[in-house]
Every structure is written in C-alpha cells, then in structure tokens.
Amino acid sequence: MDIDSIKPVILWTDILIWLLVISLSTFLFTLRKNPESRAQWRQVFSSRLGMVTFIVIMSYIVLALIDSLHFRKVLPPTAGQDANTVYYSNTVNSVLDVLLGEMSERKERSYSAPFSLKSFTKENMNDAEGVLYRGYPDLHHAGSHLTDKTQHKSDLLLQSLIGIAKGLIAGLLLCLPFRLASKQSELPLFTGVVTVLIVCAILGWMIHVGNLYHVLGTDRAGNDTLYDSIKGIRTGVLIGTLSTLIMMPIAIILGICSGYFKGWVDDGVQYIYITLSSIPGILLIAAAILQFQVFINLNPGFFEVGLEKADARFLGLCFILGITSWAGLCRLLRAETLKISQLPYVQAAHAFGVSHIRIIRQHILPNVMHIILITFVLDFSGLVLAEAVLSYIGVGVDSTMPSWGNMINLARSELSQEPVVWWNLLGAFFFMFTLVLAANLFSDLVSEAFNPKNRQER
Amino acid sequence: MFAYIVRRLFYTIPILIGVNLITFFLFFVVNSPADVARAHLGEKYVTQQAIDNWVAEKGYDRPLMFNSHAPGTDKITDTIFFQKSLGLFTFDFGQADDGRDITTDVLTRMGPSLALAVPSFIIGIWVNICVALVVVMFRCTQLDKAAVALFVSLMSISGLFYIIGGQYLVATVWRLVPISGFEPGWMAWKFLVLPVVIGVVSGIGLGARWYRTLFLEAADQDFARTARAKGVSELGVLFRHVLPNAMLPILTGVVVVIPALFMGSLLMEAFFGIPGLGSYMLDAIRAQDFAIVRTMVFVGSVLYIFGLILTDISYTLADPRVRLN
Numbered sequence: 078m079d080i081d082s083i084k085p086v087i088l089w090t091d092i093l094i095w096l097l098v099i100s101l102s103t104f105l106f107t108l109r110k111n112p113e114s115r116a117q118w119r120q121v122f123s124s125r126l127g128m129v130t131f132i133v134i135m136s137y138i139v140l141a142l143i144d145s146l147h148f149r150k151v152l153p154p155t156a157g158q159d160a161n162t163v164y165y166s167n168t169v170n171s172v173l174d175v176l177l178g179e180m181s182e183r184k185e186r187s188y189s190a191p192f193s194l195k196s197f198t199k200e201n202m203n204d205a206e207g208v209l210y211r212g213y214p215d216l217h218h219a220g221s222h223l224t225d226k227t228q229h230k231s232d233l234l235l236q237s238l239i240g241i242a243k244g245l246i247a248g249l250l251l252c253l254p255f256r257l258a259s260k261q262s263e264l265p266l267f268t269g270v271v272t273v274l275i276v277c278a279i280l281g282w283m284i285h286v287g288n289l290y291h292v293l294g295t296d297r298a299g300n301d302t303l304y305d306s307i308k309g310i311r312t313g314v315l316i317g318t319l320s321t322l323i324m325m326p327i328a329i330i331l332g333i334c335s336g337y338f339k340g341w342v343d344d345g346v347q348y349i350y351i352t353l354s355s356i357p358g359i360l361l362i363a364a365a366i367l368q369f370q371v372f373i374n375l376n377p378g379f380f381e382v383g384l385e386k387a388d389a390r391f392l393g394l395c396f397i398l399g400i401t402s403w404a405g406l407c408r409l410l411r412a413e414t415l416k417i418s419q420l421p422y423v424q425a426a427h428a429f430g431v432s433h434i435r436i437i438r439q440h441i442l443p444n445v446m447h448i449i450l451i452t453f454v455l456d457f458s459g460l461v462l463a464e465a466v467l468s469y470i471g472v473g474v475d476s477t478m479p480s481w482g483n484m485i486n487l488a489r490s491e492l493s494q495e496p497v498v499w500w501n502l503l504g505a506f507f508f509m510f511t512l513v514l515a516a517n518l519f520s521d522l523v524s525e526a527f528n529p530k531n532r533q534e535r
Numbered sequence: 536m537f538a539y540i541v542r543r544l545f546y547t548i549p550i551l552i553g554v555n556l557i558t559f560f561l562f563f564v565v566n567s568p569a570d571v572a573r574a575h576l577g578e579k580y581v582t583q584q585a586i587d588n589w590v591a592e593k594g595y596d597r598p599l600m601f602n603s604h605a606p607g608t609d610k611i612t613d614t615i616f617f618q619k620s621l622g623l624f625t626f627d628f629g630q631a632d633d634g635r636d637i638t639t640d641v642l643t644r645m646g647p648s649l650a651l652a653v654p655s656f657i658i659g660i661w662v663n664i665c666v667a668l669v670v671v672m673f674r675c676t677q678l679d680k681a682a683v684a685l686f687v688s689l690m691s692i693s694g695l696f697y698i699i700g701g702q703y704l705v706a707t708v709w710r711l712v713p714i715s716g717f718e719p720g721w722m723a724w725k726f727l728v729l730p731v732v733i734g735v736v737s738g739i740g741l742g743a744r745w746y747r748t749l750f751l752e753a754a755d756q757d758f759a760r761t762a763r764a765k766g767v768s769e770l771g772v773l774f775r776h777v778l779p780n781a782m783l784p785i786l787t788g789v790v791v792v793i794p795a796l797f798m799g800s801l802l803m804e805a806f807f808g809i810p811g812l813g814s815y816m817l818d819a820i821r822a823q824d825f826a827i828v829r830t831m832v833f834v835g836s837v838l839y840i841f842g843l844i845l846t847d848i849s850y851t852l853a854d855p856r857v858r859l860n
Contacts, residue, residue, distance in 0.1 A: 352553035357835035359801060363820045364558070364828050368565045371574040375566070458691065465693045466802065471821055485695050492703040493714070506696055514691040521687070 084165050086147040088388040090395075094145050094315055097322050098138075120526040121519075125268045130519040132272045136280075137512050140307065141314035144173035149382070169384045173311075177304065178288045183218035185291070185299035191500050192290050194220045194229060219290045236286050244281020248274040283307070294500040296487065306504035308479035313512060316395060316464045316474075317457040324399030325406070329449065332407040333437055336414025346411070350404035358401040359470070365397040366390070366472040387475035394467070394474060398460060406452045413445050447527040454520035458513045465509065481505040536851065540844065547840045551624070554836045559620045562825050568595035568615075575632075575823060593826075594618060619829070628830040632822065637830050640815065647717055648799030648811030651727055655734035655803075656796055659742065660789060662735055667746035668773050671754055683747070689740030697737035698806045705729055715808035730807045734800070745788070749781045756780075782853045790846040794838035798831070 108114045121127045149165040174181050188197035195213040202212050223232055252270045283303060286292055293302035335346035353361075373379075373386055380386045417423060418441065426436050467473035468482025469489070476483055488501035566574075572589040573581055590596050597615050622629070628637035670682045706714040712729045753759065754777050762776045763769075799813035808814075812831070819827035850857040 348549065348553065352550050352557070355550060355836040355839040356554055356557065356832055357795075357798065357839070360816065360828060360832045360835060361557075363816075364561050364825070364832065367820065367823055367825075367828075368561055371566045371570060374574060375570055462693050465695055469695060470801065470805075470817060485693070485699075489695075489699055492699060493707055497703075502696070502699065506692075509693060510691055513693075514688060517687050517691050 082151040083148040084151070086149055086169050086382070086384070088145075088147060088385065089392050090315055090319065090388055091145040091147060093319055093322070093392075094142065097318055098142060117526045119263070121522050122264050124522060125265045126518055127522045128265050128269045129272045130515040130522075132269060132276065133511065133515040134519060136276045137310055137314055137515075140173065141311040143176065144171045144308065144311040145315075146172040147384070148172075167382055169382055173307070177284055177307065179218075180284075180287050180301055180304040180307075183288075183291070183301055183304075185216050185218065185295045186214075187295070187297060187299050188498055189216055189219065189291055189295045189299075191292060191294040192219075192233060193294065194223075194226060197294075197498070216291070222289060233286070233290070236289055237282055240282035240285030241278045242281075243285055244278040245274055247281060248277030251277065293504045296484075296501050302484075302501050302504040305479050305484055306481070306508045309481040309484065309505065309508060310512075312391070312474055312478060312480035313461045313464060313509065315391070316398065317460045317516070319392075319395040320398040320402065320460050321453050321456050322399075323396050324403040325449065325453070328403050328406040329410060329442075332410025333414050333441055333445070335407075336411040337418050337433070337437060337441065339415075343411070346407065350407050353400065354404040359467075361401055362394070362397050362467060363470065363472040366394060366467075369393040383477060387478045390475045391478065398463065402456060402460075406449070409448050409452070410445055413448055414441055417441055417444050447529065451520070451524040451527055454516070454523045457520065458516040461509065461513055461516070465505075481509045536848075540848070543844050543847070547837075547844075550840060551833075551836060554833065555620045555623065558829050558832050559616055562829055563595075563599055563615055563619075568593070571825065623830065623833040629826055631819075631827050632824045637827060640827075641812065641830070641834065644799075644810060644812045644815050645797055646719075646811075647723075647809050648804065648813060649796060650723055651730055651734075651803060651807075651809055651811060652796040652799055654727065654731045655800070656792075658731060659735045659738045663739060663742035663746055664778070664785075666739060666743040667750055668778070670743065670747050671750040671777070672769060672773060674751060674754065683744065686740045686744040686747075689737075690744065691740075692737075694737050694802060697733050698802060701729060701733040701736070702806065705732075715806065717807075717809045726807065726809070730803045730809070734803060746781075746785070749784050750777050753777045753780045783850065786849045786853055787846060790849045791839075791842040793845060794842040795835070797838055798835055 108118075122131065147169050148171070149167075149169055152164045152166050154164075170181070186196065186200075189195070190197055193216070195215055197213075199211045200214050201209055202214055203209055220226070220229060220232070223229065252273050255266070255270075283292060287301070287303050291301050291303070293306065296302055296305070331346045331349070335343040370390060373389055377386075380389065423436060423440050426440060431439075464473055464480060465482035465485055468480055469486045473482045474480045484501055484505040488498070488505070491498035491501060562571075568590050569586055572586045572595075576585055576589060587596075595615060597618065599615050602614050619629070626638065628641070631637055631640070666682075670679055673679050673682075702714055705711050706729060712725055715726070717723060717726050750773070754773070758780070759772055759776055762772045767775070797812070798816075799809075799811040801813040801817055803809070804811045804813035805817045815827065816831050818824075819831070
C-alpha cells in the first residue's frame with residue numbers, strides 16, 4: 078500500500094496503550110538488575126503453565142497493539158473533484174485489518190453457518206428459467222474460489238493444511254532468534270516454542286481459511302463472526318489494562334500518603350474510599366456512562382469520525398471502572414505502608430533527616446511494589462468479564478465498537494431460535510474464555526511468586 | 536457494644552452526604568437539567584418550550600446549590616441539591632419519569648428480589664463450603680489439583696454464558712421449567728428454581744476456590760494436628776476444628792453482602808423476567824430515568840454501610856477475642 082494514501086488516526090486509547098506497554102517494558106527492564114525480582118520472575122516462568130499462559134496473554138496483547146494503529150484510507154477521486162484536495166474514507170482501519178486480509182470486507186446478507194457455502198436463511202430466488210422459488214442462496218464470499226462446489230470438503234482440508242503450514246513457518250521464524258540466543262536455560266523453553274508454534278498455526282489457519290470461508294459463520298447483519306471476535310481482542314485487553322492503569326497513580330499516591338502521614342490525611346483518604354465503595358459499582362458506572370453519553374451527543378463537534386466518539390466513551394468507561402475498583406488497592410497499600418513505616422530502617426531514615434518524598438520513594442514504594450503488581454494481574458480478568466456484563470446492560474462500550482460483550486448482547490436470543498444459531502456465542506466464548514483463563518492462571522502464579530508470605534518456602 | 540453501634544450509625548451520615556454529593560455532581564453538574572431534557576426528548580428536534588416544561592415538571596427549574604433570589608433560609612432550601620438530593624434522607628424518593636411513586640415501586644419489588652436472592656445466597660454458600668471441604672479432605676492429591684483446575688476454568692466463564700447456556704439447556708431443550716416469568720405466592724418456585732441453580736453453579740468456581748484457601752490455611756495448623764493426634768476422624772477435624780476457625784475470614788466476605796441482597800441481581804432478574812429491584816434498575820438505566828437511578832444509588836449505599844456494621848458485630852459473635860470499642 079502506498080504510504081501517501083493513508084492518514085493516521087490517533088485515538089486516545091491508542092496513545093495510552095502504547096505508553097503503557099513502553100513504560101511497562103522499561104520498568105521490567107530496569108528490574109533486571111534486581112536479583113530478587115529476577116528470582117521471582119524466574120519462579121513464574123520456570124513452570125510450564127507460567128510459560129504457556131504468558132505466551133497466550135502476550136499473543137492477545139500483540140494483536141491488541143497492532144489493532145491500535147489506526148489510519149484512514151484515501152478515497153479514489155470522483156469526477157469534478159479539485160486535484161489538490163484529498164478526501165479520506167470515513168471508516169477507520171487498523172494495521173490488524175491489513176494483516177487479516179479481506180476479512181473485514183466480506184459482508185453477507187444475513188446468517189450463515191460456519192464453513193457453509195450457502196446462506197442460513199431462505200430467500201426468494203429465480204432459477205435458470207426465471208421461475209420464482211424459495212431456496213438457500215450462495216454466499217458471496219465463501220468458497221468463491223471453488224470451481225466445483227462438490228470439492229468443498231477436500232478443499233477445506235487442503236486450505237487448512239496450507240494455512241497451518243504458513244502459520245508454522247512464521248512461528249519457526251519467530252522462535253529462531255530466541256532459540257539461538259539461549260541454548261542452556263532452566264526455563265521450559267521447549268514448551269514455550271511449542272506454544273508459540275501452536276498459537277501461530279491457529280492464527281495462520283484462521284487468517285488463511287478465514288479469507289476463503291466464514292470460519293465462524295456470519296451474524297444477523299452478515300458480518301464475519303471470526304473477524305468480529307478477533308477485533309474484540311483490542312477492547313478486552315484495553316479495558317483490562319487501561320482501567321487499572323488509570324486508577325493506579327491515584328490509588329498509589331493516596332494509599333501511601335494515608336499510611337505514611339496518618340492523622341487527618343488518613344481520615345480524609347479513608348472517607349473518600351468508603352464513600353466511593355459504598356455506591357453500588359454497577360449503578361455508578363451506569364450513571365457516569367449515561368451522563369457521559371449525553372455530553373458526547375450534545376457536543377458532536379469535538380469528534381471528527383464516529384470511531385472517536387466511541388473511543389471517548391471507551392476511555393470514560395475505563396476511567397469509571399478504574400474509580401470503582403480503586404478502593405481495594407488503596408486499602409491494601411494503606412495497610413502495608415502503615416506496617417512498613419514502623420520498621421527500623423524507616424525510623425532510621427527519619428532520624429537522619431531524610432525528606433518524606435525520599436523515604437517514600439526509596440523505602441516504601443519498592444516494598445509495596447508486589448502489591449501493585451499482584452493487583453494489576455488479578456484485576457485484569459475481572460475487568461474483561463465486567464465489560465461483557467456492562468455491554469449487555471447497555472452501559473458498556475459503544476455499540477459500534479467491536480467487543481465480546483456486544484457480540485453476546487446481539488446473540489443472546491439466538492440459542493432459543495429454531496434452528497439454533499450458536500456460532501456467534503461460540504466465537505465470543507472461545508476468545509474470551511482463553512484470555513480470561515490464561516490471565517487467571519498467570520495471575521495465580523505471579524501472586525504466588527511475589528507474595529512475601531511464601532518467600533521462606535523457596 | 537451499644538455505644539459502638541450508635542457511634543457507627545453517626546459515622547454513616549457524612550458518608551451518605553458524600554454519596555449524595557457524588558450523585559448530585561453526576562446528575563446535575565456534569566450535564567445541566569436542560570441538557571438531560573434535550574437528550575431525553577430527542578436531541579435536535581426539540582423546542583425550548585418543551586425543554587422548559589420538562590424541567591419545570593420535574594422540579595429541576597431551581598438553582599443548583601444556592602438560590603440568591605429566594606428570601607431567608609430558602610436561599611439554601613429552594614435548590615435542586617436540597618430538594619432532590621438531601622430529600623433522599625427522609626426516604627422521599629419522588630416520582631419516576633412515568634409518574635409512578637418510586638417508594639411504592641421499591642417496596643413492592645423488594646419481595647421478588649429477595650425470593651430469588653436469599654435462596655441463591657444461602658444454597659450458594661452451603662454448596663461452596665461443602666465442595667471446598669471435600670477438596671481440602673483430598674489435599675495434595677491429584678483430585679485436589681484437578682478440582683482447582685476446574686474451579687479456575689469455571690470462574691473464567693462469563694456469567695452471561697451460564698445464564699444463556701442454562702436457559703437453553705434446561706428450559707429450551709429439556710423443557711423442565713418455564714424460560715422466564717414470575718407469579719406471586721408459592722407457585723413462584725418453578726420460576727425461581729432455574730435462576731437459583733444457575734446462580735449457585737456460576738458462583739462455585741470463585742467461591743469454592745476461596746474457601747479452599749481459607750480451609751487449607753487452618754487445616755495445617757497446630758490445633759488441627761493435635762486433633763488428628765487425638766484420633767479425631769478427618770471429617771471431625773474439618774467440621775469441628777477447621778470450619779469454626781476459618782469462620783472469621785468467611786464472615787468478612789459474606790455478611791457484608793447480606794443487606795445488598797435487597798437490591799437483587801441485575802442480570803438474573805433481567806434474563807428470567809423477575810419483577811424485582813434488579814430489573815427495575817436495569818429498566819431505569821435503559822430508559823435513562825435518573826430519578827430511579829439516583830434513588831437506587833442511595834438505597835444501595837445505605838445497605839452497604841449497614842452491611843459493614845453487621846460485619847463488625849458478627850465478628851464479636853464468631854470470635855470471642857474480638858471486642859468492639
């Protein structure tokens with residue numbers, strides 16, 4: 078694609094997620110020098126489960142990241158258009174769309190079953206002699222490369238093998254540098270390589286076959302379910318990470334200050350978090366999102382394309398989710414700081430006249446770091462699940478935004494239809510379950526490794 | 536203890552005022568009542584007159600916090616904040632957008648909510664504790680590992696799937712119970728069985744895993760070992776020694792949600808068509824009826840704070856070492 082023909086679109090959430098990734102990786106890089114945290118991370122990754130779940134989560138995050146690079150394509154010039162003006166398309170694409178090939182543009186009329194060549198619903202059609210009859214019309218974009226429709230199954234098998242092979246080659250290329258770099262290691266690298274290969278094979282298969290057939294069928298509006306599910310990854314990952322990220326600075330500052338300074342600061346902070354946590358979370362979220370939506374609708378001038386509106390609402394949702402889950406971390410940090418500030422080394426620092434800010438930075442913050450990390454990984458899966466529920470209630474992400482919650486919401490009555498339409502729910506279920514399960518297992522390992530209670534046992 | 540409870544009750548007043556300030560800010564400051572009216576009546580094609588009527592009808596045509604035109608104490612009292620937000624303290628909830636009295640609605644809808652929430656809650660805790668105790672009995676075996684793996688998988692499934700899947704399987708395929716609906720009186724049981732079962736099953740993963748860690752901590756302590764040395768059977772150890780000692784952390788998590796049972800479950804009631812407070816909230820959210828949402832925020836906060844006080848009291852009952860002062 079010509080680089081002049083696109084115009085980058087930078088969304089707020091894009092900036093935030095990239096910032097988060099960059100700052101997290103630099104943070105983890107600086108931790109390399111610290112022998113204790115190295116040992117803790119080694120404990121996490123020395124188990125096969127830790128390795129597998131980490132790779133699964135990372136592949137979700139990578140997909141979310143490349144789905145966070147947005148641009149608008151230039152529209153082909155129409156007749157009578159000034160040569161110097163360029164118009165950009167109103168649909169915003171991402172790098173992931175390019176990677177997925179034509180999956181985004183393969184719209185059908187309505188439902189179709191997975192791998193099917195024909196539509197799921199009957200329509201009025203004319204046969205060769207022009208006689209009207211009712212039948213299942215052929216799909217526009219499924220198996221259109223086939224000359225002989227009877228070869229459907231054998232072609233499916235062949236294309237699957239090609240897709241898996243493509244994925245495996247890409248996976249091998251990806252693993253090669255790591256394999257060469259570290260020959261001897263206590264980490265279960267073989268398991269890691271196998272996981273990467275499996276993930277790559279699945280992805281390769283999805284992309285290759287997904288461009289020829291509708292792997293997970295299509296929904297009521299004729300959109301490819303597999304494509305929607307993959308696009309939902311960004312929403313899920315972002316909501317799980319950004320919500321915690323947004324609330325973290327406030328929780329850290331207030332929690333540590335209330336534990337460290339005590340007195341009226343402590344009273345004030347406790348008052349704030351008891352008040353906030355006494356409001357039923359779902360109502361606070363609903364009220365805030367509804368009010369925010371009113372604000373967005375009344376100020377359409379702020380946004381250039383529809384996606385920016387959806388993005389503003391998404392950011393608001395992350396923010397309010399952060400506020401509702403903020404109190405827990407704050408309370409933990411306060412308790413831990415109360416304990417630490419009684420310890421002799423902090424008292425000694427006081428006696429030497431070290432400033433408060435320096436004591437907090439040098440002595441307290443490093444010692445509560447494990448709490449922050451554990452909260453971050455523990456909250457992740459809960460937030461992904463919460464998104465689905467909120468979208469069902471109608472106060473989640475914008476309905477135009479691809480998300481698993483919106484998919485479930487649209488498909489919630491499909492199981493009671495006759496015949497049953499199950500693939501939309503399956504798509505959302507599979508992608509959400511894999512991510513949440515991996516996150517739950519990984520967070521267990523992390524909290525086990527970083528919890529000081531378990532430290533003596535190692 | 537009585538003095539302690541009275542003092543705690545006094546502490547709730549500033550918290551409730553804080554809650555009121557937050558809801559007031561959310562509902563009246565972020566968007567002015569006129570903005571809300573415009574969004575409510577249709578965004579672009581609405582006359583100023585219609586907006587003014589709507590605002591006046593709801594009583595939102597006052598200044599927000601300070602009325603400089605009014606005489607005397609009316610400067611404070613004739614404001615939206617005083618009338619609409621502080622009015623909640625007297626349990627004067629006003630009227631919904633469709634003109635119905637919110638207080639009556641809340642009271643009548645509390646029954647169905649409790650009919651669903653109380654059985655789910657009690658059976659859920661009982662099942663979770665039993666499952667956890669069985670798993671703890673087989674600790675450090677393959678069965679324990681498999682059970683933990685199962686718990687983690689169960690808690691990784693969104694609650695929506697439990698409801699949709701359960702409804703499909705039990706009500707649509709097996710046709711054992713009606714899909715949704717409600718009927719007052721004892722005949723309600725056939726509508727309540729499925730939601731209760733689904734509520735219990737969907738909670739097993741998280742609940743049993745949590746209880747397992749609590750019991751494991753207690754099961755390896757000295758008193759348990761002593762009991763085993765005395766020849767107490769493993770079941771006796773678990774029920775007579777481990778369970779009572781794990782009671783305190785269990786109470787922390789359990790008692791605090793008891794008052795919140797009055798609020799009902801949003802998802803369950805919506806899916807199963809039960810006319811409780813959960814579906815009331817959901818309808819209000821969908822219809823953007825802010826008067827109801829504001830009321831429910833207030834009621835929810837009161838119940839939560841009540842739950843906190845109950846938790847403290849239950850500590851003294853469960854653990855004689857704890858004294859409130």
